[in-house]
Amino acid sequence: MRALKKFAEVDRRYLYLLLLIVVIVPLVKPLGIPIDVSSSTMKFVNAVDSLQPGDRMLLVFDYSIGGGPDVDPQAQVVMAHALSKGAKVVCVAFVDTGLQYATKAIEFWEKRGKVYGEDMINLGYAAGAETAVSAFAQDIRAVFPTDVRGKRLDEYPIMQGIKNAGDFKLIAEFATGIPGPAEWIRQVQTRYKVPLACGVVAVMGPQNEPYLQSGQLVGLLGGGLKSAAEYEIAVKMPGAATAAMDAQSLGHVAIVLFVILGNIVFIIEKSEEKSKKPTRK
Amino acid sequence: MTTAITWAGAICTIAIYSFLWKENRLFRAFQNLYVGLAAGYGIILAVRIVQRQVWNPLTTKGDYSVLIPTILGILLYARFSKKWAWVARLPMAFLMGIGAALSMKAIESDFVRQIQATLIPWNSFNNIIVVFGTILSLSYFFFTLKPRPALDNMARVGRWVLMVSFGAAFGNAVQGRLSLLIAQMQFMLRDWLHLIK
Amino acid sequence: MRKEVPIAIGFIVGILILFEYFLKGLWPGVAPAAQTVQNWGTIISAFAMGLAAANLVVIHSRRIKQRHPDAWMSFLLFAGMVLMVISGLSGKGGERLYKFLFDGLYLPLGTAMFSIMVFFIASAARRAFRARNIDGVLLLVSGLIVMMGNAPVGKLISPYFPVLTDWLMKYPNVAGNRAIIIGAALGMVATGFRVIAGIDRSYFGGE
Numbered sequence: 181m182r183a184l185k186k187f188a189e190v191d192r193r194y195l196y197l198l199l200l201i202v203v204i205v206p207l208v209k210p211l212g213i214p215i216d217v218s219s220s221t222m223k224f225v226n227a228v229d230s231l232q233p234g235d236r237m238l239l240v241f242d243y244s245i246g247g248g249p250d251v252d253p254q255a256q257v258v259m260a261h262a263l264s265k266g267a268k269v270v271c272v273a274f275v276d277t278g279l280q281y282a283t284k285a286i287e288f289w290e291k292r293g294k295v296y297g298e299d300m301i302n303l304g305y306a307a308g309a310e311t312a313v314s315a316f317a318q319d320i321r322a323v324f325p326t327d328v329r330g331k332r333l334d335e336y337p338i339m340q341g342i343k344n345a346g347d348f349k350l351i352a353e354f355a356t357g358i359p360g361p362a363e364w365i366r367q368v369q370t371r372y373k374v375p376l377a378c379g380v381v382a383v384m385g386p387q388n389e390p391y392l393q394s395g396q397l398v399g400l401l402g403g404g405l406k407s408a409a410e411y412e413i414a415v416k417m418p419g420a421a422t423a424a425m426d427a428q429s430l431g432h433v434a435i436v437l438f439v440i441l442g443n444i445v446f447i448i449e450k451s452e453e454k455s456k457k458p459t460r461k
Numbered sequence: 462m463t464t465a466i467t468w469a470g471a472i473c474t475i476a477i478y479s480f481l482w483k484e485n486r487l488f489r490a491f492q493n494l495y496v497g498l499a500a501g502y503g504i505i506l507a508v509r510i511v512q513r514q515v516w517n518p519l520t521t522k523g524d525y526s527v528l529i530p531t532i533l534g535i536l537l538y539a540r541f542s543k544k545w546a547w548v549a550r551l552p553m554a555f556l557m558g559i560g561a562a563l564s565m566k567a568i569e570s571d572f573v574r575q576i577q578a579t580l581i582p583w584n585s586f587n588n589i590i591v592v593f594g595t596i597l598s599l600s601y602f603f604f605t606l607k608p609r610p611a612l613d614n615m616a617r618v619g620r621w622v623l624m625v626s627f628g629a630a631f632g633n634a635v636q637g638r639l640s641l642l643i644a645q646m647q648f649m650l651r652d653w654l655h656l657i658k
Numbered sequence: 659m660r661k662e663v664p665i666a667i668g669f670i671v672g673i674l675i676l677f678e679y680f681l682k683g684l685w686p687g688v689a690p691a692a693q694t695v696q697n698w699g700t701i702i703s704a705f706a707m708g709l710a711a712a713n714l715v716v717i718h719s720r721r722i723k724q725r726h727p728d729a730w731m732s733f734l735l736f737a738g739m740v741l742m743v744i745s746g747l748s749g750k751g752g753e754r755l756y757k758f759l760f761d762g763l764y765l766p767l768g769t770a771m772f773s774i775m776v777f778f779i780a781s782a783a784r785r786a787f788r789a790r791n792i793d794g795v796l797l798l799v800s801g802l803i804v805m806m807g808n809a810p811v812g813k814l815i816s817p818y819f820p821v822l823t824d825w826l827m828k829y830p831n832v833a834g835n836r837a838i839i840i841g842a843a844l845g846m847v848a849t850g851f852r853v854i855a856g857i858d859r860s861y862f863g864g865e
Contacts, residue, residue, distance in 0.1 A: 192781040196481050199780045203639075203646055208656055213810045216820060245768030249644030250637050276506050276707075277768075280760060304513070305506055308703035311559050315696035318689075322697050326513055362571070362839075367563065370570040371679075382637030382808075386629040389827055390836040393591075394578030396570070402827075403633065405640035406808055423657075424643045429811035431639040431776075436805050438783035439798065446788045462754060469762030477770035481777055490731050495767040497735035498759060500711040501742025508747060510704035514697070530698035534705025538712065546863070547660045552702050553861045554664035558671030559699045561853035564846040566679055571843035575836050587829045594833025595840075602841045619837070624793045626834025628800025629826055634779075635801070636808050641773035648766070 181448065188445040195438070202434045206426035213429055215422065220392055221410040224377045224399025227350055228258060233266025235349040236342060240364070241271060241278030241285075247356030247381040250404035252281055253421040254379035255354040257411045259285055262352075263294060264415075268338050270348070272303040272324070274312050274359050279305035283328070296329075297336035304328045309359050314367040317345035346372035350398075354379040361388045365396050379407065471653040474645060594622040665856035671695055672854035711739065738763070800826055 217225075231237060239259055243251045262269055271282040279302075286302045294300055303324045306312040316323045320342060326332055333339040341347060345368045353364050353376065361378040369376040377399035380388060385402025392400040401407035406428060408421035476491040515531050518524040533555055539548040579595050581588050597619035606612060650656045677685060678692035718732035726732070742759050745752035789795040806812035807823020852858035 188784050192777075193482065195780050195784075196777045199642075199777060200646075203643055204650065207643070207646055207650055213814065215810045216813065218824065245765060246772040247637070247641075248765075249769055249773070250640045276503060279506065280765075304509070306700050307507070307510055307707055308556075308700040310563050311556070311696055311699040311703065314563055315693065315700055318693050318696070322693060323514070323700055325517060366566045366570040370566065370574070382640065383630060383634040385633050386626060386827060386831050387835050387838070390575060390578070390832050390839055393828070393832050394574055396574060403808055404637045405643070406636060420644075420647060424640070424647060425810050427643045427646070428636070428639060429809040431643070432636065432805045432809035433811060435635055435639070435780055435783055436802055438780055439787050439802060442784040443788055443798070445784070462758070466758055466762035469758065470766035473763060473766040474770040477767060478774060481774060486728075489728070490734055491767060492771070493731040493735040494738045494763065495771065496714065497738025498742050498764040498767070500714050500735075501739040501746070502760070502764065503707045504711050504739070504743050505746035507704045507707040510701070514701050514704070526694070527698075527701065530701035531705075533698070534702045537702070537705055537709055540709075540863075541712065541716065550660070550664040550862055551667060552705075554668040555671055556699055556702055556706075557853050557861045558668035559675060559696060561668070561850035562672040562675035562679075565676060565850040567843040567846045571839050572847075575840050575843075579836060587825075590829040591833050591836075594830055595836045598834050598837030599840060602837070620793060621796050622830055623834045623837070624796040625800045625826065625830040626838075628797040629804050629831045631797060631801035632804025632808065635776070635805055638773075638776035638779055641769065642776045645766075645769055645773040648769075 184441060184445050184448065187441055199431065199434055202430045203427045206430050207423070210423065211426045211429075213426055215409055215413050215425055217410045217414045218403075218407075220389075220400045220402060221407055221414060223392070224258070224352075224379070224401055225261070225411060225414045227375060227377045227398045228261050228265065228267075228352070231262060231265050231267040231349055235267045236338065236347070237262050237267050237269050238345070238348040238351045239269050239271050239282075239285075240351065240353040240355075241273040241282040242275045242359055243278050243281065243354055243356040243381075244275055245277050247404075248277070248281060250381045251354045251356055251379055251408075253405060253408035253419065254401045254411065255281065255352075256285065257408055257415065257417055257419065257421070258352050258354075258379065259289070260417055261411075261415045263289060263299065267349075268298070269300040270303065270338065270342070271300065272316070273305040274309060274316075275356070276305055276307075279328075298338055301333075301336055301338050302328045303333075310363045310367060313359050313363055317368045317372065319344060344372065346374050348374055350374070351376045352379070353377070355384070356381045357384075360384065361391055361397060361400075365391060369396055377401075380404075382406070467652045471649060474649060594619075598622045598626075661859070661862075664862070665859070669854055669856060672850075676854075714739070800830075 228237070239255065241255060259269055271286060273279040273282050282302050286296065286300060289300060290296055304327060306316060306323045308315070312323060321333055324333060327336070345351065351364070351368065351374055353361065355361060355378065360380060364376055364378070368374065375398045376396070378388060378397055379401035382402070382404035385400070385404070388397070388400055388402060391397045401411065405421050405424055409425045412418050412422045473491060476487050479485055480488040515527045518527050533552040536548050537552050539545040579592055581592065583589050583592060597615050599619065600612060600615040601619035601623060603612065603616070647657070651658070674688065674695055675692050678688045682689060714735065718735055721732045722729045741755065745756035745759060787798060789798045803819065803822050803826060806815065807819040812819035849858065
């Protein structure tokens with residue numbers, strides 16, 4: 181009992197240290213806890229799997245630096261999967277830092293032999309959030325007359341025949357806020373009926389689940405890094421997200437224990453308060 | 462170059478994490494640097510957009526219509542003058558008009574489609590949860606109706622359903638925040654200290 | 659003039675886009691106009707991006723002028739801003755500096771700042787996350803199940819954790835969030851109407 185109360189009062193910095201250790205140890209010495217692939221992740225995998233060689237997929241980097249580590253691994257593995265299927269990837273961003281993530285992804289694949297302008301392209305960033313998404317969806321060249329490298333889109337083979345958002349076989353949107361799945365469904369999916377799959381930071385996962393159930397999304401990676409790990413396992417491309425999962429597991433256990441212990445202390449304190457209160461005569 | 466970037470990243474991480482020990486000037490200094498870099502990054506992108514969507518159409522195609530949004534955009538800065546601050550309302554009204562109209566499309570994508578998705582047969586326990594859970598949760602938002610015992614009870618159960626949803630969001634929020642810490646530690650251990658592959 | 663013109667602009671622009679979406683069959687010519695208006699919106703938004711920087715310049719210049727004890731931090735802020743802009747806009751010449759500023763400073767500072775939040779969650783777990791009533795119990799139990807179900811180790815502790823998490827996400831969570839989506843949609847339509855009609859003028863700022 182006394183130990184529990186001490187836990188509730190111990191300097192927060194000891195807890196910080198404990199959490200840090202819990203995260204670092206499994207990163208250095210992995211435990212190899214098996215990862216199951218959820219049905220919503222499988223739906224996303226199947227949507228990308230159904231792409232034929234030459235099909236064009238729009239990959240949207242709508243994520244900020246704050247949520248980047250949670251969502252970027254999702255976008256990376258989806259891009260790798262799509263390119264491995266022979267699909268062509270058109271990258272674009274409607275969140276400012278998303279552009280930099282897109283640029284890095286393009287550089288990565290250029291070094292591995294993919295041809296810019298044929299296998300993939302980076303259109304750039306457009307300001308205006310939902311307004312920009314809507315304008316882009318109606319006429320891509322009005323918002324992006326040129327790509328990030330300053331050439332007209334018509335000069336690239338990958339952009340032949342692509343006029344609006346409806347011309348893509350699949351849209352994969354990765355988001356940490358606005359614009360996110362709701363905006364893309366509102367401005368693009370409802371109007372152009374193009375299959376839309378989304379990957380989001382974990383906190384946005386539950387709120388987007390109704391869109392998956394209603395069929396407005398064909399896939400949802402709603403668990404951040406965990407969903408990225410599931411995707412990596414499903415397509416047999418294990419990467420940084422898979423390596424992070426043991427630390428994720430132990431971190432969850434630690435925080436769950438903190439909450440449970442905190443509540444036990446709360447119950448004890450409450451019962452003690454009750455017993456201390458003078459009884460009415 | 463890569464080494465310099467890695468070392469700078471590690472120093473930044475340590476400076477920010479020093480806040481966990483206690484609030485300090487090093488943390489605040491790096492925070493200011495971050496804000497400056499973010500603002501600078503925003504300016505770069507804004508200039509590139511103006512170049513792409515204003516300058517190029519104007520100089521190569523002679524498209525003078527782009528001068529209208531350009532002038533409106535410049536008017537945004539009128540807010541820094543006390544006398545002319547009201548002029549900034551013009552571009553704001555333009556943006557608000559677009560935003561308001563675009564958000565009204567939710568009537569189809571969010572209202573109609575989500576109601577359609579709720580019209581499912583009551584042939585399983587799970588379907589009943591979805592249908593009645595949605596109706597009960599909606600009843601919690603009926604602020605315009607006079608409180609009645611039946612409605613109050615519906616709203617109470619609806620609030621329980623909402624609490625379960627918020628709980629799921631809470632669980633996922635913790636998960637997401639933990640992922641950010643793990644990713645940062647992966648950077649420190651892999652790229653900086655070379656302790657992991 | 660100060661009220662009427664902005665209201666008229668918002669009205670015309672809003673109606674144009676609504677017409678294009680809901681009544682495009684009746685008046686096909688409206689589509690190019692609505693498209694142009696939205697393109698202009700993206701250009702105005704680009705100018706708005708500079709507002710944040712302009713605001714920072716105003717505030718921090720004042721701090722330097724007043725010889726605030728932390729004025730050197732404002733210099734640091736300006737240094738970051740100016741170096742970023744110069745390197746980012748000077749093409750090939752500034753490429754290395756830009757890469758260093760973005761990858762070596764901006765990116766790790768941002769990710770580090772957001773990653774420390776989990777420590778505060780862990781600390782708050784002891785005292786803040788307490789089940790004080792039935793609402794709190796439901797929220798906490800659902801949250802704890804989801805946390806365990808989403809961790810790969812959850813299945814090893816109990817095979818029910820992932821099954822329960824899946825069920826919670828697909829049914830009660832969908833019901834709750836669907837109600838929020840439907841309610842928010844009605845709210846958006848009502849607010850949208852108020853803005854376009856000029857009833858809601860909160861964006862005017864102080865009168």
